[in-house]
Amino acid sequence: MSQTPDSAVRTYIQQHRAAFLDDLTEWLRIPSVSAQPDHADDVRRSADWLAAKLRETGFPTAEIWPTAGAPAVYAEWPSGDPDAPTVLVYGHHDVQPAAREDGWNSEPFEPVVRGNRLYARGAADDKGQVFFHTLGVRAHLAATGRTAPAVNLKLLIEGEEESGSPHFRTLVEEHADRLTADAVIVSDTGMWSEDTPTVCTGMRGLAECEIRLYGPDQDIHSGSFGGAVPNPATVAARLVAALHDDHARVAIPGFYDGIVELTDRERALFAELPFDEESWLRTAKSYATHGEAGHTTLERIWARPTAEVNGIGGGYQGPGSKTIIPSSAMVKLSFRLVAGQEPDRISKAVRAWAESLVPAGIRSEIAFTGSTRPCLTPLDHPALQSVVRAMGRAFEQPVRYTREGGSGPAADLQDVLGAPVLFLGISVPSDGWHAPDEKVELDLLFKGVETSAYLWGDLAGTWRRAR
Amino acid sequence: MSQTPDSAVRTYIQQHRAAFLDDLTEWLRIPSVSAQPDHADDVRRSADWLAAKLRETGFPTAEIWPTAGAPAVYAEWPSGDPDAPTVLVYGHHDVQPAAREDGWNSEPFEPVVRGNRLYARGAADDKGQVFFHTLGVRAHLAATGRTAPAVNLKLLIEGEEESGSPHFRTLVEEHADRLTADAVIVSDTGMWSEDTPTVCTGMRGLAECEIRLYGPDQDIHSGSFGGAVPNPATVAARLVAALHDDHARVAIPGFYDGIVELTDRERALFAELPFDEESWLRTAKSYATHGEAGHTTLERIWARPTAEVNGIGGGYQGPGSKTIIPSSAMVKLSFRLVAGQEPDRISKAVRAWAESLVPAGIRSEIAFTGSTRPCLTPLDHPALQSVVRAMGRAFEQPVRYTREGGSGPAADLQDVLGAPVLFLGISVPSDGWHAPDEKVELDLLFKGVETSAYLWGDLAGTWRRAR
Secondary structure: OOOOOOHHHHHHHHHHHHHHHHHHHHHHOOOOEOOOHHHHHHHHHHHHHHHHHHHHHOOOEEEEEOOOOOOEEEEEEOOOOOOOOEEEEEEEOOEOOOOHHHOOOOOOOOOEEEOOEEEOOOOOOOHHHHHHHHHHHHHHHHHHOOOOOOOEEEEEEEOOHHHOOOOHHHHHHHOHHHHOOOEEEEOOOEOOEOOEOEEEEEEOEEEEEEEEEEOOOOOEEOOOOOOOOOOHHHHHHHHHHOOEOOOOOEOOOOOOOOOOOOOHHHHHHHHHOOOOHHHHHHHOOOOOOOOOOOOOHHHHHHOOOEEEEEEEEEEOOOOOOOOEEOOEEEEEEEEEEOOOOOHHHHHHHHHHHHHHHOOOOOEEEEEEEEEEOOEEOOOOOHHHHHHHHHHHHHHOOOOEEEEEOOOOOHHHHHHHHOOOEEEOOOEOHHHOOOOOOOEEEHHHHHHHHHHHHHHHHHHHHHOOOOO | OOOOOOHHHHHHHHHHHHHHHHHHHHHHOOOOEOOOHHHHHHHHHHHHHHHHHHHHHOOOEEEEEOOOOOOEEEEEEOOOOOOOOEEEEEEEOOEOOOOHHHOOOOOOOOOEEEOOEEEOOOOOOOHHHHHHHHHHHHHHHHHHOOOOOOOEEEEEEEOOHHHOOOOHHHHHHHOHHHHOOOEEEEOOOEOOEOOEOEEEEEEOEEEEEEEEEEOOOOOEEOOOOOOOOOOHHHHHHHHHHOOEOOOOOEOOOOOOOOOOOOOHHHHHHHHHOOOOHHHHHHHOOOOOOOOOOOOOHHHHHHOOOEEEEEEEEEEOOOOOOOOEEOOEEEEEEEEEEOOOOOHHHHHHHHHHHHHHHOOOOOEEEEEEEEEEOOEEOOOOOHHHHHHHHHHHHHHOOOOEEEEEOOOOOHHHHHHHHOOOEEEOOOEOHHHOOOOOOOEEEHHHHHHHHHHHHHHHHHHHHHOOOOO
């Protein structure tokens, strides 16, 4: 599957490496945390920075697209060839919350290179993987002598991915005319490992909710009243405990209805990957595997739906003790979805299930805070095969297939634009997405640049636009 | 059961009412929160203040007794009569944590009178109920013309009750020679209501623990790893959910072994009280009753053991969402115990139960943070009957019997000193112990003063010391 690399591309990248890293570092300094309202200005600043940088790169059009929440950045660079396919690259410029005291070894928004790694919130998820396309397209032009890319290149870089993309669907629908594309390239996933380049063929969906439970009007004395009134923290715990049955299957009625089960061929492809559970556990910083009975770890994280509690809180959490029945408690839950599961239907099932478990005397508020549909690409799609070839040239290695356990709003693009969704990512599991000390491997980042540089020519040469 | 009040006592109390309230207010301003290390100086200041005030009251001896934690205050005032019984009054000068933002209508440590109520943390639990003895003994002397109380009066006012009295047993054992008494009067309980004076005949015990659960070494991405490794917040929730069975009985193996069941007479005495569940629920600020099947609400809060979660926490609790598997979670549990349950045995049962529920890959730390033994007084004890008569004179009403659902270290005094434990309290359920807007009813506070003024003479007159 590997192809011959292009020395002109490699030379160009080498010459522009330092400036590229300086620019990326500048962008990573902007704490564009979409989940925290006090960072709203930073998210806007991040969008402005990117739009300006894309114009500098050569995109004739680079615009800020406002939403009811955080703004997206849209850019386009027409090929000039009427038969060239149109490709829309998707990514996001917002990042997860991060604070030094969460366990970071350096400030999350002061990027630093240690060894051959760049550490910063967003280094891999997703600024690094958006930004490699800027040098990639310049290298493509330099190596081919073109003045415009071989494909009609569009970029849509949203600002709310880490908050569940609440306005993304609307944004895509509003601008559907300008976003039309023959294929969507999602640049927000990872590959198997430093040594095993892979392309991803599917992504899980996501439904998130927060459940607040209210008991007594105020904290009350557990000696005077304990044992005789319902405790909202107990109810919160019972909800979380009821998420799974004894086989670690999600116990919400209807949860598995209609899901697309793995084929034997897909299970075999998963099983062929050089998976070492011990080293996977080290990457997961965990000490045991635990999950749905009857499935391997890879099946559990890529192709099975899950329920996890992301946060739980209620009552006294400070030092010492406080013998109270708390007035309220809350849980934050997230559900990863696979093909065949619609977030709306899952949300209804979760609501009905939760309400059925709340006893008399406890008031509940259930809010669904974001959702993303799952998606899957056929293994034999011609554009997917272009990605595999471009990546093979960059890595000089065969490229294998994976899926992604995380979630992105790619399915909205698929639905609204009617275009297949492909995934191109160079992040590795140890990059620490959503965790302290997030980083990107610099060698892989530049393989991403190189893949981007090869991809547009391969796509234009092998796949003509639909008429 | 009511007796004739004494006009000399009432006149004396009326004359000294304002000064008494000024003094109590001064004491309540000291935020003697024993659970919070940054208030350690305040707890010491509270002890110093009280010792000085007891000397001013007339106690020839008033000392600070240090412990490995917060200091206690000890005072004694001999009767001079070789046949007089010795009574040890127990109370505490430390208070629960309190902050304005918890829902207080005024600063918790800036006492304020609204209506006929004094609002402050500690107003009822327990500074007000300790302090009424100071004016009580002065009124007793003024009305009887004595220069020393009719009984040998001792006070032991500890500083760690709200932290589970971790050093109280040691303190009592160290000073057992000086603490010898014929009866212990616990001045840290309540009565039925403003209209129904009662004496309490027993108090539940308490065992408290904090369980910390550690999963991944850091928060990890719920998309990349969710569904395949154990989540410590799920384990925390499953522990809390497993505390009770479907009949709201505590499901920890061995928990109910050996408990003293209620007699038919006690159940009948409980049932005779003017209990109105709707108004009790209002006092509990709650919207439904919920508890062990087969028992009334009064039985549940006074005579049945319970398990409650006082706090639970893990993962992301801020605004918005963060799709992680948290690195750790914790629960704070408390168990109310009844006669027949030893805290040490219960702690062992809780530890074994909790450890059995922690799956592979999760590390647990279980710390027992404090315990108190339960105790019960025989209904026909002569000293208990003195308390009933003194209270009847003050209130000019018959006095009934209750128990107390809360816990105090009274059983340690019973065990070490070999003395029966009696309970005298004028607090009412609406006083908001451990809650925002804690207060004491001023009318009842002065009935407490009056009861104290009658009690020493009644005890000395009807019950001679054991030889």
